[in-house]
Amino acid sequence: GDAYDARALQDKWQARWAEDNPFTASEDPGDTRPRRYVVDMFAYPSGDLHMGHAEVYAIGDVIARYHFQRGENVLHPIGWDSFGLPAENAAIRNGTHPAEWTYANIETQAESFRRYGISVDWTRRLHTSDPEYYRWNQWFFTKFFERGLAYRKDGLVNWCPKDQTVLANEQVVQGRCERCGSEVVRRSLNQWYFRITDYAQRLLDDMDQLEGKWPDEILTMQRNWIGRSEGADVRFAIEGRDEPVTVFTTRPDTLYGATFFVVAADAPLAEELCTEEQREAFEAYRAQVAKLSDIERQSTEREKTGVFLGRYAVNPVNGERIPVWAADYVLADYGHGAIMAVPAHDQRDLDFALKFGLQVRPVVDTGEDDPARTGLATAGEGTLMNSGPLDGLSKAEAIPRIIEIIEERGTGAGTINYRLRDWLLSRQRFWGTPIPIVHCPACGEVPVPEDQLPVTLPDDMRGADLAPKGISPLAANEAWVNVDCPSCGGPAKRDTDTMDTFVDSSWYFLRYLSPNLATAPFSEDEVKRWGQVDQYIGGKEHATLHLMYARFFIKALHDMGMVEFTEPFARLLNQGQVINRGKAMSKSLGNGVDLGAEIDTYGVDAVRLTMLFAGPPEDDIDWADVSPGASLKFLGRAFRVMVQAGEASAPGTDPATGDKELRKATHRALAEISAAIEDHRFNVAIARMMELVTAARKAIENGPGAADPAVREAAEAIAVTLSLVAPYAAEEGWERLGHKGSVAIGNWREPDPALLVREEVTAVVQVNSKVRDKLQVPPDIDEGELERLALASEKAQGFMEGKTVRRVVVRAPKLVNIVVG
Ligand code: ANZ
Ligand code: ZN
Numbered sequence: 001g002d003a004y005d006a007r008a009l010q011d012k013w014q015a016r017w018a019e020d021n022p023f024t025a026s027e028d029p030g031d032t033r034p035r036r037y038v039v040d041m042f043a044y045p046s047g048d049l050h051m052g053h054a055e056v057y058a059i060g061d062v063i064a065r066y067h068f069q070r071g072e073n074v075l076h077p078i079g080w081d082s083f084g085l086p087a088e089n090a091a092i093r094n095g096t097h098p099a100e101w102t103y104a105n106i107e108t109q110a111e112s113f114r115r116y117g118i119s120v121d122w123t124r125r126l127h128t129s130d131p132e133y134y135r136w137n138q139w140f141f142t143k144f145f146e147r148g149l150a151y152r153k154d155g156l157v158n159w160c161p162k163d164q165t166v167l168a169n170e171q172v173v174q175g176r177c178e179r180c181g182s183e184v185v186r187r188s189l190n191q192w193y194f195r196i197t198d199y200a201q202r203l204l205d206d207m208d209q210l211e212g213k214w215p216d217e218i219l220t221m222q223r224n225w226i227g228r229s230e231g232a233d234v235r236f237a238i239e240g241r242d243e244p245v246t247v248f249t250t251r252p253d254t255l256y257g258a259t260f261f262v263v264a265a266d267a268p269l270a271e272e273l274c275t276e277e278q279r280e281a282f283e284a285y286r287a288q289v290a291k292l293s294d295i296e297r298q299s300t301e302r303e304k305t306g307v308f309l310g311r312y313a314v315n316p317v318n319g320e321r322i323p324v325w326a327a328d329y330v331l332a333d334y335g336h337g338a339i340m341a342v343p344a345h346d347q348r349d350l351d352f353a354l355k356f357g358l359q360v361r362p363v364v365d366t367g368e369d370d371p372a373r374t375g376l377a378t379a380g381e382g383t384l385m386n387s388g389p390l391d392g393l394s395k396a397e398a399i400p401r402i403i404e405i406i407e408e409r410g411t412g413a414g415t416i417n418y419r420l421r422d423w424l425l426s427r428q429r430f431w432g433t434p435i436p437i438v439h440c441p442a443c444g445e446v447p448v449p450e451d452q453l454p455v456t457l458p459d460d461m462r463g464a465d466l467a468p469k470g471i472s473p474l475a476a477n478e479a480w481v482n483v484d485c486p487s488c489g490g491p492a493k494r495d496t497d498t499m500d501t502f503v504d505s506s507w508y509f510l511r512y513l514s515p516n517l518a519t520a521p522f523s524e525d526e527v528k529r530w531g532q533v534d535q536y537i538g539g540k541e542h543a544t545l546h547l548m549y550a551r552f553f554i555k556a557l558h559d560m561g562m563v564e565f566t567e568p569f570a571r572l573l574n575q576g577q578v579i580n581r582g583k584a585m586s587k588s589l590g591n592g593v594d595l596g597a598e599i600d601t602y603g604v605d606a607v608r609l610t611m612l613f614a615g616p617p618e619d620d621i622d623w624a625d626v627s628p629g630a631s632l633k634f635l636g637r638a639f640r641v642m643v644q645a646g647e648a649s650a651p652g653t654d655p656a657t658g659d660k661e662l663r664k665a666t667h668r669a670l671a672e673i674s675a676a677i678e679d680h681r682f683n684v685a686i687a688r689m690m691e692l693v694t695a696a697r698k699a700i701e702n703g704p705g706a707a708d709p710a711v712r713e714a715a716e717a718i719a720v721t722l723s724l725v726a727p728y729a730a731e732e733g734w735e736r737l738g739h740k741g742s743v744a745i746g747n748w749r750e751p752d753p754a755l756l757v758r759e760e761v762t763a764v765v766q767v768n769s770k771v772r773d774k775l776q777v778p779p780d781i782d783e784g785e786l787e788r789l790a791l792a793s794e795k796a797q798g799f800m801e802g803k804t805v806r807r808v809v810v811r812a813p814k815l816v817n818i819v820v821g
Contacts, residue, residue: 575618602629772796791805
């Protein structure tokens with residue numbers, strides 16, 4: 001039939017693509033075509049693909065297909081991030097092994113990806129839960145361990161009471177578990193970490209490479225997360241204690257204004273410093289603090305609380321005794337967990353001082369009113385006072401001066417502090433990469449030697465065996481846990497924790513380059529050839545998680561001499577969310593939209609086109625505001641143009657003799673579509689495709705007719721450009737136009753510059769019906785634009801001075817009459 005039949009085309013072309021594999025990247029080192037590496041963030045296999053997947057993969061696919069069309073050697077792989085809690089929770093519910101749920105879902109998603117027409121290289125498919133993959137997580141771990149980048153320590157960790165596992169700081173969102181939303185509590189545990197803090201400064205500095213190529217928003221979030229602060233460490237002697245206590249301050253210039261000292265109430269130091277007289281009050285306070293969630297503690301609204309510890313600290317510059325308090329607004333795990341309080345210039349300290357009647361001493365004259373009276377700390381620029389040798393200096397002069405002084409006296413030093421914490425790696429769950437360490441009573445922590453990797457997960461555990469217990473379920477599997485020490489051969493035990501799954505996703509884009517390599521995580525030669533990921537596409541929810549971890553990983557691999565570059569992703573595009581009726585889709589709101597149902601109703605092409613036409617890719621798409629039905633109608637019109645042109649002429653027809661107007665429209669569309677795609681303005685590109693279809697229809701129906709060579713040229717341009725967004729309609733249209741093989745590869749057309757030149761016409765500008773200026777304008781200028789140009793004309797303005805514009809008559813493109821009075 002001549003009508004566009006989405007479903008029939010999907011079946012036909014899926015089978016063809018499966019047979020021909022047109023999207024397989026060339027591995028031939030002699031292939032001189034430019035290489036292009038496009039990666040979509042891989043999928044977590046939780047059920048079938050949903051609307052969010054449909055959007056991100058539609059976007060990645062336009063980009064990949066554009067480069068395929070340009071004749072480049074494109075690598076556009078696919079994989080699954082297939083370890084993680086949902087699989088394990090499903091296994092516990094169903095009495096099964098997590099692998100069953102995981103691999104069944106992967107197959108379902110793989111089918112859906114094929115149906116969705118994504119231009120991927122299926123030969124490189126990977127799953128992170130395959131031992132062939134995760135053995136390399138273990139290999140990296142042992143290399144990091146050797147380099148001191150992986151280490152174990154006791155510490156207060158974030159604990160999710162529901163998932164019964166620890167969480168990295170990055171996985172705690174406003175005090176809640178990023179996955180399940182439970183309120184996170186603190187626990188002291190011995191855990192494995194990656195020393196990402198060693199890279200804090202490089203993570204900041206290398207953002208220079210990403211400026212303008214990653215969204216500003218992500219760079220800002222990463223900068224804030226790393227949280228670099230310049231300042232000083234200052235050591236305060238504590239009466240009755242041998243060791244001084246160090247505080248970190250960003251305002252060492254205010255040292256003379258420190259009137260009290262505060263220790264985090266939940267830090268061991270507070271307990272230690274508390275005197276016997278104050279013990280009871282302190283214990284009561286600490287119990288009260290322990291009950292608060294992190295959300296409450298971090299609230300600035302809440303009134304300040306605290307307790308005097310009965311002891312005094314000594315200011316190292318003036319010998320002044322200041323009282324030591326414990327409070328919850330000082331955090332145990334930032335800086336040194338203790339502060340010098342300068343209430344005149346720090347609002348938190350001022351609130352505290354006013355509540356507890358502590359002294360407020362301004363040391364910077366900012367010209368503002370006394371903070372003790374106004375309740376407002378003064379943080380601005382000013383001149384130092386009450387500060388001995390600093391008096392009269394500006395803040396900028398005083399900071400280096402006081403640092404000099406404390407360094408000379410040996411009571412402190414200038415320093416840089418980062419908010420970033422080390423990456424907490426251990427998880428007390430089953431479905432992840434086992435940490436490849438053996439604990440030996442004689443040898444300590446022994447990494448599993450390379451020839452004994454992978455340490456595979458046992459396959460004899462299912463259902464209730466996996467239930468969360470606060471320690472890893474693996475600990476109960478004696479056959480698995482008990483091993484011979486790889487070093488001394490004596491009886492030893494495996495580490496029973498598994499790795500955070502963000503380890504898996506930190507390097508998968510390197511594995512795609514040589515997915516079956518059995519001797520190394522990736523081929524260094526292939527990495528040299530392909531280089532960085534040219535374009536990465538995914539959600540901004542990963543700003544301080546995956547995107548930070550992957551950056552760290554690549555720097556560590558760079559330092560190990562394994563990769564030449566220092567940043568994984570040259571360019572990053574964050575898509576918005578697909579929402580419905582103004583809200584994120586959710587079961588509880590009942591506003592979910594089922595991708596499969598949309599595809600059944602409108603077809604893949606129309607759903608993809610709708611996603612991309614809705615707006616710029618970084619904006620959210622409200623599915624209630626878009627019209628897949630209209631997309632389907634457009635595809636029907638586009639298809640008909642291709643069919644009609646195909647029936648009326650044959651491939652190879654010279655377009656030179658064709659209708660000039662249509663030829664110009666075609667070449668302009670080609671130029672504008674290229675520019676829009678490169679700019680990631682896919683909606684604009686589609687609007688141009690729509691205009692081209694309209695122009696071609698006009699030429700067929702009211703112009704030179706379907707047999708005109710310009711109609712064929714336009715129809716072929718429609719097939720080629722449409723293939724980026726609606727591959728099924730485009731493939732079939734291309735075939736109907738008489739071509740053999742897929743339209744998708746190497747068919748992009750460069751516009752003919754001669755056909756891009758725009759003609760101009762003369763527009764007359766009148767003021768009160770007298771001609772005052774003449775403008776050269778394009779013949780298709782719209783009225784608003786012409787009116788704007790006329791009103792901006794200096795000559796016309798000379799006759800409008802002091803008068804009011806009453807009315808503007810616009811006859812585009814020839815005439816504008818400005819009526820003034
Ligand atoms: C004295 C002072 C005077 C401060 C002043 C600020 C203004 P950022 O910029 O976030 O690094 N501080 C240090 N450790 C803390 C902790 N564990 N919990 C809560 N607050 C802590 O903040 C550094 C400033 O936050 C430090 O500088 C310290 O207060 C406080 F006019 O020291 B300041
Ligand atoms: Zn041993």
